[in-house]
Amino acid sequence: MAQLGLGLAALGRPGYINLGHGVDLKHNHSIAAIRNNAFEVLNQAWDSGIRHFDVARSYGRAEEFISQWVRDRSISPQEITISSKWGYTYTAAWKVQTPEGVDHEVKRHELPVLQRQYAASFNHLGDHLKLYQIHSATEESGVLDNHDVLQFLDRIRQTGMTIGLSVSGPRQSKTIEKALTIKFNGERLFQSVQATWNLLERSAELALRNAHDLGLQVIIKESVANGRLTSRNQAPEFRSRKNQLNQLASRYQTTIDAISIAAALNQPWAGTVLSGATTAEQIVSNNSATTLQWDKELESQTSLIAEPPTDYWKSRSRLPWN
Ligand SMILES: NC(=O)c1ccc[n+]([C@@H]2O[C@H](COP(=O)([O-])OP(=O)(O)OC[C@H]3O[C@@H](n4cnc5c(N)ncnc54)[C@H](OP(=O)(O)O)[C@@H]3O)[C@@H](O)[C@H]2O)c1
Secondary structure: OOEEEEEOOOOOOOOOOOOOHHHHOOOOOOHHHHHHHHHHHHHHHHHOOOOEEEOOOOOOOHHHHHHHHHHHOOOOHHHOEEEEEEOEEEOOOOOOOOOOOOOOEEEOOOHHHHHHHHHHHHHHHHHHEEEEEEEEEOOOOOHHHOHHHHHHHHHHHOOOOEEEEEEOOOOHHHHHHHHHOOEEOOEEOOOEEEEEOEOOEOOOHHHHHHHHHOOOEEEEEOOOHHHOOOOOOOOHHHHHHHHHHHHHHHHOOOOHHHHHHHHHHOOOOOOEEEEOOOOHHHHHHHHHHHHOOOOHHHHHHHOOOOOOHHHHHHHHHOOOOO
């Protein structure tokens, strides 16, 4: 079974797209309140046995928070894996809603951005940083054809850093396949891939299995579909699937989120599944997936609720920042 990790996309800034983000943060957006909440979730995660934490330059103050937290707790680099990403710049200026025409984060997969962001990530995280990823590589972003960027990543790899990429969108598989072909001196540049896989969006499965078989570490993100695979989802079009999941949850004395995360943890090609918990209670609930006995009944009942990838990503793009 894969291990559970914790991603800090929802913990480092006031705004995010997960369904009840604002409610979870009690709409208290002072830096101190957001830091305190992040530390509470980090402490609960650590106490639950979680040892992989995933951040990005664009997750507000996430890198700063986790670097302070590891220092406060005297956690050595040997005890923990921290991964980060470059490519998006945080532009929301600590606001939940940005003014019209201003994005929450701006994507630029160019060499000067990589150089600037790697220096900043390393400055915050030092030897605790073990994995550096391209943030949401896509075919359109052109990053996998940018020789200067790839060469610089290879130089970082030669310092002992693991190089990875995260992928998003309905064509995740194509991007993964392309990434697997990139080599320097006969060695694959990417040793890790982070992709969206959940009970609603399973389209990257074959590409991820292939990546795993070639020796890459596979990290699953968005395993509860940004909260859509939790009790919080009230969308009418999800009602019948929610009823089905609720029945399963009550039969197995667990929760919908635990079933969804257990489905990911039990994929034979998965190495790490990221929880995206915003509260300590959610970590406890998400972590109960690690003790849920996955069986054929769960496998077959949960295999029927996937959506066409284009529908899934369209719905995701409509999730409001809150
Ligand atoms: N492109 C990329 O590289 C990329 C993109 C996305 C994510 N990621 C990584 O993956 C991590 C996880 O992704 P994610 O947070 O976007 O998606 P996720 O894991 O699918 O969703 C997490 C959200 O689900 C809700 N949730 C979880 N357990 C719950 C429970 N028991 N009851 C009610 N709601 C619950 C919470 O949202 P509420 O606040 O609504 O309660 C939580 O923030 C991120 O932190 C990040 O590290 C990477």
